[in-house]
Amino acid sequence: MDFDWLLSDGEADQAVSLLDSFLTWLATSGVRILLIIVVAVVLRVVLRWLIGRFFRTMMDSGTALSSVTNAVVRRDKRELKQAQARREQRAETLSNVAVNVASAVIGLVAVVMILSEVGVNVAPIIASLGVAGLAAGIGAQTIIKDLIAGVVMLFEDIIAVGDVVDLEYATGTVVNINLRVTQVRSLDGALWTVRNGEIVRIANMSRGYSNAVVQLDISNQARNAQVSEVLGSVVDAIWDDESWHELLIEKPTVSGILSVDGARFQRRIVAKVQPGQQWAVEQDLRQRVRVAFSDAGIEFAMPRVAEPAA
CATH class of the missing domain: 2.30.30.60 (SH3 type barrels.)
Structure with a gap:
């Protein structure tokens, strides 16, 4: 059936011309747009792999270095596991940030190139992006400062x-x-x-080691030699207690007299312990000292009472 009567000769020629123009655009700009999209996707995948590989290599190097250090220093296994977990967390965070930044840059460049192929004048857009970026940078100085500080904290494994x-x-x-x-x-x-x-x-307070510190205010009626003997027995007892072997790094030390006044004198016990375990050790030491002082008849000093104003 002949449908040529539906269109005039001029309209038919115009339709054929538009179709030819569209097919020509698809064969040139359309192919380039598709190529831009494919290249952007492939580039993002490749950069994601490279960034992940870089941070995994960095983490593996840190793990190998820790193994060598452990062979020399004999660090605690729990500390090594904590350090490994921190490295993994830091590497994952930094990798995600780097991938997101790279993806944003690739996407922005791809959009500008596609708009150029469509026929949009991208010069004003690029200029506007530059001005907008400058304004955003000035207005977001605090955020940028926070982001840079966050990257430094994670990269240097501060916390x-x-x-x-x-x-x-x-x-x-x-x-x-x-x-x-x-x-x-x-x-x-x-x-x-x-x-x-x-x-x-x-x-x-959770890196390397912590110090458990117990400060004692002792009545000035107590004999210092007896106090030293009792505190020494407390230190020996907790050091010999197997339940504390994993937490205590060194045998606790007892200080001499730190200060004296008319009602008291001060002594102190210091114990080097695993990081973050000082509070448990301090509590046990206080309990042991209280019981030992009670058995030996040694009294603690009465708390100071503020004198009423005249």
């Missing part, structure tokens, strides 16, 4: 989830770290969120 830290603004156990903020759960259960850029100093 990790589970560490007990003092961030000056908050003290407690680290429950979450990301590139912008660090969250700390304090002893009373409050969840503190501190911006990484605001962290000036960090006291990490």
Whole structure:
């Protein structure tokens, strides 16, 4: 059946011309757009693999170095596992950040190239992106500062989830770290969120070792020689107790007289323990000292009472 009567000769020629133009565009710009998309996807996959391989290599190198150090220093196995977990967490976080940044850059370049193929003048778009980026950089200085500080903290392994830290603004156990903020759960259960850029100093109480410190205020009626003998027996007892072998790194030490006044004198016990275990050791030492002093008839000093104002 002949349908030529539906279109005039001019309309038919116009339709054929439009179809030819569309097919020509598909064969040129369309193919280039498809190629841009394919290259962007392949490049993202390759960069993701390379970035992951880089950080895995970095983590494996750290693990090998730790194994060599352990052979020389004989570090505790639990400490080695904690260090390995920290390295894995740090490598995963940094890898995800690098992949996201690379993906954003690749996607932005691909979109600009596709718009250029469609026929859009991309020069104003590029200029606008530059101005917008400058404005965003000026307005987001605080965020950028937080992100850079977060990368440095993770890369240098300053803190990790589970560490007990003092961030000056908050003290407690680290429950979450990301590139912008660090969250700390304090002893009373409050969840503190501190911006990484605001962290000036960090006291990490979960690295290397901790010191269990027990300060004793003793009545000045007690004989110092007897006190020394009793504290020595307490230290020997906890050092010989097998239940504390994994926590105690060195035998606790007893100080001499630290201070004296009319009602008391002070002594101190210090024990080097596994990181984060000082509170348990301090509690046991106080209990042992209380029982030993009670058996020996040694009294603690009465608490100081503030004198009423005249």
